[in-house]
Amino acid sequence: MSTLMRAPRHCGSWFWDLDEVMTPGLDSALSVAMRMIDALKGFDLFSPAALEYKWYVLDSGPTGVESRLTIADPPGGSNLSERVSGSRPAAFSSAEPGTLHFVGSGAWLDAEGNLRRESRLVDISVTPDPTNLIAELSVHHDIWSWFDFSGRPHPEVYNRNAPRLADALREITSVLGVDPEPGEPTYFGHAVGYGVSTGDADENGLGLDVTDHL
Numbered sequence: 001m002s003t004l005m006r007a008p009r010h011c012g013s014w015f016w017d018l019d020e021v022m023t024p025g026l027d028s029a030l031s032v033a034m035r036m037i038d039a040l041k042g043f044d045l046f047s048p049a050a051l052e053y054k055w056y057v058l059d060s061g062p063t064g065v066e067s068r069l070t071i072a073d074p075p076g077g078s079n080l081s082e083r084v085s086g087s088r089p090a091a092f093s094s095a096e097p098g099t100l101h102f103v104g105s106g107a108w109l110d111a112e113g114n115l116r117r118e119s120r121l122v123d124i125s126v127t128p129d130p131t132n133l134i135a136e137l138s139v140h141h142d143i144w145s146w147f148d149f150s151g152r153p154h155p156e157v158y159n160r161n162a163p164r165l166a167d168a169l170r171e172i173t174s175v176l177g178v179d180p181e182p183g184e185p186t187y188f189g190h191a192v193g194y195g196v197s198t199g200d201a202d203e204n205g206l207g208l209d210v211t212d213h214l
Helices: 024-041 078-088 155-176
Strands: 012-017 047-057 062-071 100-109 115-118 121-128 134-139
Touching: 012 047, 012 155, 024 100, 024 121, 024 134, 024 155, 062 078, 078 134, 100 155, 115 155
Parallel strands: none
Antiparallel strands: 012 134, 047 062, 047 100, 100 115, 100 121, 121 134
């Protein structure tokens, strides 16, 4: 198996409310994202490739314009800030970037211990709103849970990957200096501490089969 099934909604997400420890704004948001990326790279969970964001006008709403920047690894903080600002649509001179979504790939380990790379293994986003600075990390694959999406236990996969995610989340928390809060639960799971929920098993030792929603 080289490509993982990806749930349309997250099976675990965590967010850090940084209003009390950092000044909101684009530069702060990018600084936070760089710290998160550095922490994840230490566990080979994220290698950045692009940055995506939509533009909005204060008191008017979305412009309908979306930008995508190809970014190097490492991304480079100050230059990236200039590139984001420089991509402002000409028709909306007062527009500001909305939530910054970082896109990349990460490594995971299969049941035999083989290292594989997957696009969007981990999703990172930071909100640069001038009044609200929030960072979020989410995951959409079953490798972080005791059961795969069909409800079968896969302990070898879980034991090789879930601890890496937990350690990365702890590292991000240490770097940001704020404890994370769990995101909203979905049909595919939810965050529990620094891991992803494990539902109850039935009489056959199987979990919930969610493949009908994939």
